[in-house]
Amino acid sequence: MAYYAIAPLLCALVQNELYMHLYINQVYAGQSTNQLVVITSSQPQGFGITVINDWPITDGANTVGRAQGLHFQSGQTSEKWYTSMNLIFEDTRFSGSSLQVMGTIPQDGEWSIIGGTGEFVAAQGIVEHNVIQEAGGARTYELKIHAFYTPMQSSGVGAYGCNSWKLGP
Numbered sequence: 001m002a003y004y005a006i007a008p009l010l011c012a013l014v015q016n017e018l019y020m021h022l023y024i025n026q027v028y029a030g031q032s033t034n035q036l037v038v039i040t041s042s043q044p045q046g047f048g049i050t051v052i053n054d055w056p057i058t059d060g061a062n063t064v065g066r067a068q069g070l071h072f073q074s075g076q077t078s079e080k081w082y083t084s085m086n087l088i089f090e091d092t093r094f095s096g097s098s099l100q101v102m103g104t105i106p107q108d109g110e111w112s113i114i115g116g117t118g119e120f121v122a123a124q125g126i127v128e129h130n131v132i133q134e135a136g137g138a139r140t141y142e143l144k145i146h147a148f149y150t151p152m153q154s155s156g157v158g159a160y161g162c163n164s165w166k167l168g169p
Contacts, residue, residue: 014150015148015149015150016148016149016150016151017146017147017148018120018123018125018145018146018147018148018149019144019145019146020143020144020145021059021142021143021144021145022057022058022059022064022065022143022145023057023058023059023060023132023140023141023142023143024055024056024057024058024067024129024140024141024143025055025056025058025138025139025140026053026055026138026139026140026141027137027138028137028138028139029136029137029138030136030137030138033137034053034054034055034056035051035052035053035054035055036051036052037049037050037051038050038051038052039072041073043076044076044077045073045075045076045077045078045079046073046079047073047074047075047076048072048073049072049073050070050071050072050073051070051071051072052069052070053067053068053069053070053071053083053085054066054067054068055067055068057087057089057143059091062091063090064089064090064091064094065087065088065089065090065091065094066087066088066090067085067086067087067088068085068086068088069083069084069085069086070083070084070085071083071084071085071105080104081104081105082102082103082104083101083102083103083104083105083111084100084101084102085100085101085102086098086099086100086101087099087100087101087127087145089118094118094119094120096117096118097116097117097118097119097120098116098117098118098120099113099115099116099120099123099127099145099147100113100114100115100116100123101113101114101127102114103127105129107131108129108130108131109128109129110126110127110128110129111126111127111129112125112126112127113125113126113127113145113147116147116149119149119151120147120149121149121150121151121152122149122150123147123148123149124147124148124149125145125146125147125148126145126146126147127143127144127145127146128143128144128146129141129142129143129144130142
């Protein structure tokens, strides 16, 4: 089971805060690759190469989801990879929920959380990612996820509480 912590914010049942500590396993070379080059390039620095990925997300021991999306070489003068992917959760607690992220790879940095589904509706936040191991055509990323989201069951807050609208006089 993935480590996570959820803390309701000041307006209870309106927005939750999420912390997760997970790992992504990318295999870019060899027999067991979990990505596919769909567009190649003859340009300098490989400009325009496009790759589809389906990387497992683990909590260190167990697979808890998949990182599915694409990344492409977006730099003409240096190696810059842009990514857009869904972190799709398959474990029991968040099964069917996802976070939509975008940013740059493979070096250490941050991805923006620009949305979510299921438990993580309207998510926004950040994913800190660091390469913690690279060998033999494989790379392991450590992910530190920090997000805010609005659970769907919270839409019934009334009595002019948080995020409520009063119509009329």
